Amino acid sequence: MTTYYVSTAGSDSNNGLSPDATTANTNKPFLTLGKVLTTGSPLSAGDIVRVGPGYYYSSGNITP
Numbered sequence: 001m002t003t004y005y006v007s008t009a010g011s012d013s014n015n016g017l018s019p020d021a022t023t024a025n026t027n028k029p030f031l032t033l034g035k036v037l038t039t040g041s042p043l044s045a046g047d048i049v050r051v052g053p054g055y056y057y058s059s060g061n062i063t064p
Contacts, residue, residue, distance in 0.1 A: 001046040004036045005029035019052060029062035032058060 002017075009021035010029035016036060018027035029052065030036055036049050044048070
């Protein structure tokens with residue numbers, strides 16, 4: 001089971017494994033939900049995606 005984090009302070013070049021986007025932290029959040037869905041391995045049953053507060057803009061469809 002893996003928990004991924006998305007934040008308006010994140011970047012899709014991060015690994016998505018922490019909600020903390022500070023420069024001192026090596027694990028940082030993604031910027032988009034799309035990145036969570038294309039991390040190299042698909043989400044598995046039990047994985048968690050936590051989305052921080054803010055406005056997120058995207059186009060396209062999310063298909064299970």
